[in-house]
Structure formats: C-alpha cells, structure tokens
Amino acid sequence: MNSQVAEREMTSMTSQRTGQPVTRNEQVGHDLSVRVRDLSLWYGEHQALHNVNIDIYQKNVTALIGPSGCGKSTFLRCLNRMNDLIRNVRIQGRVEMDGRDVNEPKMDEVALRRRVGMVFQKPNPFPKSIFENVAYAPRMHDLVSRKADQDELVERSLRDAGLWEEVKDKLHQPGTSLSGGQQQRLCIARAIAVQPDVILMDEPTSALDPISTATIEDLMDKLKKQFTIVTVTHNMQQAARVADYTAFFHLGEIIEYNDTKTMFSNPHTKKAEDYITGRFG
C-alpha cells in the first residue's frame, strides 16, 4: 500500500465515550475511527480482499473508489460485519474500533451495527410510516422511552437529514410514498437516529437524479461534523467533491490511499492515475 496517511506518526489517547485507547494522527490532526490491518476475505475459494491496511479518520468522509468487482462493497461490509450474513465467507486480519477487533467472538453484533450504520445504493425504507422508519431502531435499542423524547429524536434526525420541512405534515404516511431522493434521506435519518459513530454508504446516490445527488452530497458535508462517513462511489467528481480521504482499490487490494486533493491532483501510483483519468475501469 502506498499510503502517505496511514504510516504517519500516531499517538495514543483515550476515547471519552468508551474509555478505550484511540489513536491520533498528529500530522493530520485527526483521531482514528477504524484501524484495519492485514484484512483478507474469501468467498469460498475466491479471495476478494488481500491484506488491506487502512486508518479511517473520525469526522471525515473517506471515499472508496476503484473498478467494478475490486472489493469496495466487500470491504465496506467488513466494517460492520455485514459479511457474516453471507455463506462461506472467511475473514483474516483485524478491523479495530477503540482498540477492539470487531470480529472478536465477544463482540455484540447488534451493538456494533448500532455504532456503524449503513445506507445502501437503493433507498430501502421499511414498509412503515415516515415516523416509524426513524423511531423504530432507537426504541429497539432503548435509546428513548418517553413519547416526547421519541418525537424529539425523530424531528432532530429528520432535520439533520435535511428532510424535516418536506415531511413534517405527513409523518404518518408510508416512507415508500416519498420520492427516491427523499427516501434516501429518510434512510439517512434512520441511520443517524441511533447516533452511530460511523455511517457506511454504498453508492448512496447512484439511483438518484442530479438534484437529489447534490442534496445528498451537501448533506454528507454537514453530517461529517458529527459522524465518520465511509462511502463507495463510481463517480470520480463526487469523490473529489465530498471526500477528505480517498482509497483506490484494485483486484482486492488498496493500491493507494491519500488525502483526496493529492489523490486527484498528484496520484502516486500509475494505476490510480489511469483509473482517475478514465483510462480503465
């Protein structure tokens, strides 16, 4: 891996939330959110990830780019153990949050998926009301008990997702009655309602029109003040616009990981340069 970022000097600190050690990259001034070391993954006999190493920083947007089938979504799913739901998957290596490997047997998967939320390519609201789409998970996780707290959380999440003004008068209509772009913002509201640390987004705008896409990109910029965002995108302009860091995947490896400005203006590897300039992929 040609990483300018991951190899820089790290110092240890303690997470206020968990009391566990966290790592800070003094050179870039960012705290570490997820530290991935020597991560490999096989689907049956097929190896889809090869010794992936990356440090993902808190309250930044990290974009994963690379040609189709290079392992971006597979990698994303490793961060909240969504690959556990797929048969015949074998994983080696470490995915650490607050110093703990998410794959360790004692890790509570439900709690992990609360900390690491996910937004998919195709908006997938539950077949329930707009209100319930947002209120359901916080209730399940016992984050709210009083009705007033629940109402407040729903409003705050919808506001933070930039959807409140459009839906405040029809909270009891089905989530599926909204437009595609609105449904995706509803899914973002649902993800942030449980106050995760990290939000994974797998091509969150590829099913949307340009205006809805721009709205979601603006939203990502706002949300990174509160959350760490890791997003997969095929859209190079989008990566350049929204991401602070970009990782270029090829054939299951990270070939280059850098701050986005450097990645797009002065890539350090020929493969990344060829991909970014549209010579392949």
Ligand SMILES: Nc1ncnc2c1ncn2[C@@H]1O[C@H](COP(=O)(O)OP(=O)(O)OP(=O)(O)O)[C@@H](O)[C@H]1O
């Ligand atoms: N559920 C699965 N079972 C078996 N193989 C899989 C599965 N999901 C992905 N793969 C394989 O793993 C490799 C990486 O796929 P992955 O979907 O992670 O790539 P990607 O970079 O996200 O692709 P795209 O940009 O097309 O979405 C591919 O060879 C793919 O065929």
